[in-house]
Amino acid sequence: MIEERMYNVAALVISLVYLEPPSPLHPTRYAVSKCFSRLAPRAWRGPDIVLASGLTINVTQTSFPDLWVALKGGSNNFGVVTAFESTAFPQGKFWGGFIGNPGSTKDAQFKAFEEFTGNPNYDPYAALINSYIFTPATNSWSIANNLEYTKNQSYPPYFQNFTSLPQIFNTMRISNLTDFTLELSASNPDGRRQLFVTGTYSNSAKMMSEIFNIANSTVQALIPVPGISYSLSFQPEPTIITSKAASRGGNSLGLTAADGNLFNLLLTVSWDSSAYDALIDTQAKALFDQAETYAKANGFYNEYLYLNYAAPWQKPIAGYGAANVANLMAVSRKYDPLQVFQKQVPGGFKLDQ
Ligand SMILES: Cc1cc2nc3c(=O)[nH]c(=O)nc-3n(C[C@H](O)[C@H](O)[C@H](O)COP(=O)(O)OP(=O)(O)OC[C@H]3O[C@@H](n4cnc5c(N)ncnc54)[C@H](O)[C@@H]3O)c2cc1C
Structure with missing residues (x-):
């Protein structure tokens, strides 16, 4: 309580002395303000970030609201993050693993995926990666579903449409996060070339089927590539996720519940020789x-x-929409007037890409 009163008095003094909010562009003013802000009641800390000027600031929704929103989606375009806190919750053992199915179940899988993602009573404990794996030797496909239910409960009814399909293998079990992570990472061995x-598309079995057919056609030219692994993974992006952003202070991604239920498509290709890049x-x-x-022709775009998941030749930041890109560029010019992170930092996706 005493700390809180001191903070209020300090804040009043600061606001009388400095009529503008603290600014990283005016370090003295910022230093005084930062000193008093340490007396504030303990609250969730946003990220510490080193700006192009060399100044380190702590970014919260109230300290630097424009940078706060920009950092949520802005990747490495604004500074170097040196510390951050994340909200957490206790997670005990839960149900997870992989179920393999024959390629002949693909149409039932597309239908099950559409119902799973579009369910108006989406179960927030349920997670799914629905993958189609190409086998060049037999020019055929098999299917692997990575299922997780973050409760200590086996075979919850929400997965019924997947778990009832004919199976070729099954590793489902109750275990911990480390165990499931090791299982997932084993499917991506280090040391190979990878793309x-x-x-992102509207949730639709028809769209999934079309993607599968196009992949089945375009992969044919890759059959001779030595050691090739090729898979398509579909992941739900239901409105239960996109509707949460605004209440958490918003972000720069340009996705809202108005986009409807969506799915993410990830193509993963691994191979051995750069001759095939x-x-x-x-x-x-x-x-x-x-x-x-x-x-685009069918309203699923x-x-x-x-x-x-973006390839080097894709433009994920442009995909946030013109208004978000304009906002990100304005924030960049404010906190990085010499555009160090746009012009002198190699790697990552730049704002104007
Ligand atoms: C096999 C495999 C599986 C994957 N599975 C998933 C998945 O399930 N879900 C998922 O979301 N992603 C997944 N990814 C992608 C992975 O999460 C991203 O590539 C992630 O960005 C890697 O972070 P990094 O810090 O290791 O990589 P880096 O390449 O080091 O960093 C990524 C970007 O962040 C920037 N950056 C790094 N450190 C900082 C910093 N301190 N401050 C500011 N900018 C910084 C870099 O400049 C770069 O632009 C997977 C990747 C692989 C290879």
């Missing part, structure tokens, strides 16, 4: 170009691209 490409890029681009044409 991720992503797209160009061919793999060409065939991957063909898949996503044709999928985009179909999606969404411009959002999940940055963590």
